[in-house]
Amino acid sequence: MSIRVDRVSLLADAPGDATLAEVEATLEPMGLTLGLDRAAWDGVAALGVGEWLAGGAKGARDAWLDPADHLVAGLEAELVTGRTLVVRPAPRRSTGPDLVALVVGAGGRFATARRAWLRVHEKAARIPATSPFTAERDPPVTEPEERMLAAILREMVAT
Secondary structure: OOOEEEOOOOEEEEEOOOEHHHHHHHHHHHOEEOOOOHHHHHHHOOOEHHHHHHOOOOOOOOHHHOOOOOOEEEEEEEEOOOOEEEEOOOOHHHOOOOHHHHOOOOOOOOEEEEEEEEEOEEOOOOOOOOOOOOOOOOOOOOHHHHHHHHHHHHHHHHO
């Protein structure tokens, strides 16, 4: 298992089967962290990066606290069709359609992460935050949304 850290970019390049505990152990001596919520740590530490992302990245910092930041800067994933999806590491706001959404929180429906470039933070650094976001964060999927997701999957498999 090879976890590589780019300290300048604050990215950790981790295989999908590396556990979060292994990633944190690699970051610790450098004074870096994924910044996961300590209350969620026991439930996620043994998860592989790919499994954790598929499940919605429980314990990750709330994306609404800093919309310019991002959890996943890039990834390599295997689509359900067997093809490989590569999203090169880049700031999220610079990459066009959010193909990472085919992996994060999708439960393996479209793709499985084989490698991910995760954003890390310096332990001693102050992390920016915006005002609290109070709207429903994870509303249930509506019937039209479910039809759209099924259509996306049909198109992926058909091509």
